[in-house]
Every structure is written in C-alpha cells, then in structure tokens.
Amino acid sequence: MSSTVLPISFGDALTRTAEVSQTLPADDVGEKLVLNIGPSHPSTHGVLRLVLELDGEVITKTDTEIGYLHRGDEKIAENMTWNQFVPYTDRLDYMAPLANNVAYACAVEKLMGFELPPRAKVTRVICCELARISAHLLGLGAFAMDVGAMTMFLYTFTEREKIYNLIEFLTGARFTTSFTRVGGQIRDIPPGFLEGVSEFCAQFPAQLDDFGSMLNRNRIFVDRTKDIGIIPADVALDFGLTGPNLRGSGNDYDVRKVFPYLDYQSYDFEVPVGQAGDCYDRFAVRMEEMRQSVSILRQAVAKMPGGAWQINDPKNVLPAKDKVLTKMEELIHQFIVVTQGPDAPVGEVYFGAENPKGELGFYIHSHGGGVPHRLKIRAPSFCNLSVLSQLLPGHTVSDVPAILGSFDFVMGECDR
Amino acid sequence: MEGITLLPEFRGETSGIVALEKIPEVMAALKSEGFTYLVDITGVDNQGEDPRFEVVYELCDLSKKKHLRIKTTVAEGDPVPSVSAIWRTADWHEREIWDMLGIRFSGHPDLRRILMWEGYPHHPLRKDFPLAGLPTEMPDIAFTAKAPLEGGPFVTSSAVLTQDREPRAQPSEERNL
Numbered sequence: 251m252s253s254t255v256l257p258i259s260f261g262d263a264l265t266r267t268a269e270v271s272q273t274l275p276a277d278d279v280g281e282k283l284v285l286n287i288g289p290s291h292p293s294t295h296g297v298l299r300l301v302l303e304l305d306g307e308v309i310t311k312t313d314t315e316i317g318y319l320h321r322g323d324e325k326i327a328e329n330m331t332w333n334q335f336v337p338y339t340d341r342l343d344y345m346a347p348l349a350n351n352v353a354y355a356c357a358v359e360k361l362m363g364f365e366l367p368p369r370a371k372v373t374r375v376i377c378c379e380l381a382r383i384s385a386h387l388l389g390l391g392a393f394a395m396d397v398g399a400m401t402m403f404l405y406t407f408t409e410r411e412k413i414y415n416l417i418e419f420l421t422g423a424r425f426t427t428s429f430t431r432v433g434g435q436i437r438d439i440p441p442g443f444l445e446g447v448s449e450f451c452a453q454f455p456a457q458l459d460d461f462g463s464m465l466n467r468n469r470i471f472v473d474r475t476k477d478i479g480i481i482p483a484d485v486a487l488d489f490g491l492t493g494p495n496l497r498g499s500g501n502d503y504d505v506r507k508v509f510p511y512l513d514y515q516s517y518d519f520e521v522p523v524g525q526a527g528d529c530y531d532r533f534a535v536r537m538e539e540m541r542q543s544v545s546i547l548r549q550a551v552a553k554m555p556g557g558a559w560q561i562n563d564p565k566n567v568l569p570a571k572d573k574v575l576t577k578m579e580e581l582i583h584q585f586i587v588v589t590q591g592p593d594a595p596v597g598e599v600y601f602g603a604e605n606p607k608g609e610l611g612f613y614i615h616s617h618g619g620g621v622p623h624r625l626k627i628r629a630p631s632f633c634n635l636s637v638l639s640q641l642l643p644g645h646t647v648s649d650v651p652a653i654l655g656s657f658d659f660v661m662g663e664c665d666r
Numbered sequence: 667m668e669g670i671t672l673l674p675e676f677r678g679e680t681s682g683i684v685a686l687e688k689i690p691e692v693m694a695a696l697k698s699e700g701f702t703y704l705v706d707i708t709g710v711d712n713q714g715e716d717p718r719f720e721v722v723y724e725l726c727d728l729s730k731k732k733h734l735r736i737k738t739t740v741a742e743g744d745p746v747p748s749v750s751a752i753w754r755t756a757d758w759h760e761r762e763i764w765d766m767l768g769i770r771f772s773g774h775p776d777l778r779r780i781l782m783w784e785g786y787p788h789h790p791l792r793k794d795f796p797l798a799g800l801p802t803e804m805p806d807i808a809f810t811a812k813a814p815l816e817g818g819p820f821v822t823s824s825a826v827l828t829q830d831r832e833p834r835a836q837p838s839e840e841r842n843l
Contacts (some may be wrong), residue, residue, distance in 0.1 A: 291820065315784060316780060316781065317779075317781035320782070325791055325795075326797075360677055478719065487703055488753060489755045490703070490705070490755030503703070503728050584669075584746055597676045597677070598681070598722075598735075599676070600679065600705070609705070611705060611706055613706060613708050613724065624708070624710045624711070626706065628706040632762075636754075640754070653700075665781060666781075
C-alpha cells in the first residue's frame, strides 16, 4: 500500500493571523476582542489585571491595572517609629522578606549615619543571598509551571524548604522574619547556623545543575521562551527595569557592583547578563545568579568575623535584656528606644539595594525625631510591570504566561 | 549645571533645586549628559508651607556611578511639567503621585489613578487625610471605621513632636480604652 506524505507548515502566529484574516468575511476583518486576565488568575502570580485587546489571538493593546493589593504602606510608615515599620517590609516582596528587612534597615542607618560593625555586615550579606536564592527558586518554579513543566515547582520547593529551615534557625520565623533593627539585628547568629549554610552550599549547586538540565534542553520550555518577549537594553533602562529583567537585556547594572553597600565590593562574584533580552535570557540570568549567590555565601561564611553584631549606641539601639532588668541606665534607654524610636537627624536620603526582583529603594525625608516625614518605597516590580503595555502588543495570548513568568514580579511590592 | 541650585551634601548625596518651569529643559539636558536612568519620582506633602508640595527626582549615571537628586516645589493646584517624554518610566511614577497626592502633571499622556480606583475622591498620602480614612460614596468599600486598635495604648498617632505622638500623652477619652 502506498502512502502519501502531507507536509504540514504551521508558521508563526503573526503569519497565521494574516492568512486567516484573508479567508474571513469582510465585516469580521479587524474586529477586536477585549480579554480580561486577572485580577485572580494563576499566571498573574497575585492580583494583577491585564486588559488585552485582541485581533484574533494577537494582542494589539494592553492596559495594566494594578493596585488590588494596595495597603498604604507609605502612609502607615509616616505614623510609626523606624523600628515599628520593619514587619511591614516583610510584606513587600514576600518571597524574600530578609532582603527587604536589610534594605530598609540600611536606608534608615544611612539617614542616621551609622556604620555597622563587620559581623553585622557579613550577617546581612548572608541574609540577602539566602533570600535571593529562595526568591529565584520560587520564580523559577512558577515560571516553569506556567509554561508546562510541573515537576520543576516541586523540585525547587524541596530546596526552598532547606532555606526556610535555615531562616527559621536564624530568625525564629520562616516567612515574616522582621530580622533587622536600626543599627543591627534582633540577635546574633546562633551557634551551628554557619555550618548549616555551608552544608546547604555544598549540596545546592548539584541540584541547580539538575534544574538547568531539566529546562534548558526541554523543547517545550525553550520553544515557549526563546525569542519571546524581547526587550532591547535601551528600552529596559528607559522603563526603569532593574534586576534580572534588566540584566537579561544585556545591561550589567547591579547595585551591589555600582553602588556597593555592606562591603559587597570585598566579595568576588560576577554579574551575569543576557544577550537577546527574551524570556529565556531572564531565566538564564536567574540560574547563574543563584550560582553566584552560593559563591558569595561561601565567602561570607569563611570570613565571618567575631565581635559586636550591632552598633554601640545605647540611645538608639535596644540594650541587652538582662541589663534592662537590673540596671537603671539600660532601663531608661530601653524605654526611650521603644516609645520614641531612634532619634533621626533632619535630612533626606535615598538608599537602593539589589533585591531578587531588582533595585528596592527607600527615599526617606526626615524632619527629625522618631518618625519619617515621608517614606517612599521604590518597588522594582512596579517599574518592571510598567513595560508590559509596550511589550505585550504583537505577542499572542499564549505568550502572556511565559512573559509574566519570566518577569517574576510580586504584587505585594508593586502595590505597597 | 545651569538652572540647578546645589544644596549642601548630606550623607554623600548631591541634591539640587530646579525651578518648576525649568524641569523639562534641565531634565533633558541631564539625560543627554549621561543620567540615563531615572530611579524614582517622589511627591512630598509639606502641609503648612508655601508652596505646599515637593517633587523629588532620583537620577543615576550608571557609567560614571553618580547619583543626583533634583527637587522642585509646586503649589496646590499647579501642574508640574511631565518628564514622561524623556524617561518612559516616569509615566507610572507621575500617575502614582497624582493618585496619592493630587499633583497634576501637564503633558502627561494618560494621567489616571493607578493604585486607587478611578472615581475615588481623595488623595490618601496628603497630610490632611487621616489614617482612619474619609467617607466616600462607597461606604462598604472605602470605609471610615476605626482602624484596629486605634487609640489603644500601643498605637501612635501622626505628629512631629514625640510628646504629642506618644500614646500615653493622648487624653484618655481619645484613647477609647
């Protein structure tokens, strides 16, 4: 029996749409459909709402609606003392609460003019890098799941669990850590914590290689991310993109390198950048950043100095509890710090930190005293999402989950 | 640079004041000088001062590793010239300032509310907007009920002087114990 071969050509979405529109009745051509994605939709990772105008399956216009998680954090900050605001920073980028705590504390310390002792700085670097790995793992797992690789999510959560155990060991909380205070942390690192971090660093790179090989040779994953959602470097910077989303486009801006804080200049690490600026590059940049974070963690563990873990300034930092209960001076200081807050000078500062999602900045305008006059949070997810209305038109609806997943945004931070 | 009055350095940061009408001109010049990255725009409400509002621009020159803050003041009701044609990231920042503080931006392509919904009557980050909220036509959504624990012994209130803000300094009928 002879068989015939029928060649199938599929073409890309834009040519398909053009072909189909030729066969349509004349009054159907150019008819637009408005599709509403969100605010509650699995691919929007929170409460983002996209109003898409479609011509067939091609997006012609995008309106990004945010604000569904607006809690008025900046208003709240104007009504409380510096240290009282720390728990609110946990809830900005809730994938990496430790990194937010550190960024906020560093911003207030910049205003105060405090210089942290070396042990506190190294402790904070460990906090930041653990948070970065944890946030990237979740971003990676959710991204892979959105484009059809379910297994990935379970693997990355196994690794995140180990980080959560370390964070619980360090701060007493797994999720809402509230670990930093102005001038230091709530406590010194517990004995055995550094060994735990070393243990994690020893086994994690092999896991990361596994994750990489599961995705970067996966035909479905690569087809759905390569050459999708391309952002040129100049457009990325024009829209204020930061973090892996900017570096995926080829711009090497990393706050840790350009404006070093916490002595990041003394660590040896590299800043990965992408070339094409597509979804795959943003994924690849995050993978490499996790390897660099492991390297930073190893260096931090190796050089952890002894000595004080908070600044020596009794009027602004909580004294040791046993002294509060037995000494007059310390009792008075405890009372002042708790009720009035650390006494800030008049002035204004901006402090940006390289968080997992990008540059998290705090602009503090102080009129003196224990509360800010204005505290503005420069949220990386807010700026990253603003590019969507420029980026999505021309893509198909099926590209939307891939693009949103590759952006790895958090609405808690975007809406504040 | 012409048009910028530099302020004394504080914590290693350079700030400068620019007259309101000069903003587009100075900003375009700064961008061509290398400040290609607009980090953030913030509005500050200095209620009781004249002019009432301050708009603060944070700029970065990534190749020279320089940070610059540009400030301008604007009276209530006056528009600020938009810089969204210079940096497209300014689009959303200016919408947020309009939403939160009620400062208008002239020349902005799409000045809608961004965090609150269209039609919300107040600008919540103004200093005369109380923490507990103000009445609206949608009382079930934008309510004015007391915030949890409000007036309680552990909740501070908004004021500059610590002795006024300290909860124990409030009259007992206000504390609602």
